[in-house]
Amino acid sequence: MTITHINPEALHSSPAFTQVVRVSAAADTIYVGGQNGVDATGRVVGPGVAEQTRRALANLQTCLAAAGASIEHVVKWTILVREGESMQEGFAAFSEVWGGRPNPPAITVVQVAGFAVPGAVCEIEAVAAVPA
Numbered sequence: 001m002t003i004t005h006i007n008p009e010a011l012h013s014s015p016a017f018t019q020v021v022r023v024s025a026a027a028d029t030i031y032v033g034g035q036n037g038v039d040a041t042g043r044v045v046g047p048g049v050a051e052q053t054r055r056a057l058a059n060l061q062t063c064l065a066a067a068g069a070s071i072e073h074v075v076k077w078t079i080l081v082r083e084g085e086s087m088q089e090g091f092a093a094f095s096e097v098w099g100g101r102p103n104p105p106a107i108t109v110v111q112v113a114g115f116a117v118p119g120a121v122c123e124i125e126a127v128a129a130v131p132a
Helices: 049-066 087-098
Strands: 003-006 020-023 027-036 074-082 106-112 122-131
Touching: 020 074, 027 049, 049 074, 049 087, 049 122, 074 087
Parallel strands: 074 106
Antiparallel strands: 003 020, 027 122, 074 122
């Protein structure tokens, strides 16, 4: 399997995301449904977007591990944030978790009115590609 991260010269480049990610054949694709900032009992953690983002990413990593993948295998994130919440706090928390890893995934960030989980302020879903 080959994963190629592409940032066309005609588009904005950012260290936080990649514009296009191409995955060759011979890979297992893993789809992780939206993860909120909730603990193992389903209780929302902390009041803020930063704490909930960290927990949502931890939950997502737990899901990836259960499927034989890790955060490095993620090729696409979709991040949903409740309207009025600080996008910068969410991005900062995301950067803490992603760290200095190279080749960040493609990303879509959307503001929404709310979530099915009362008190949730963010939700993150992912697509990962793992060598078969």
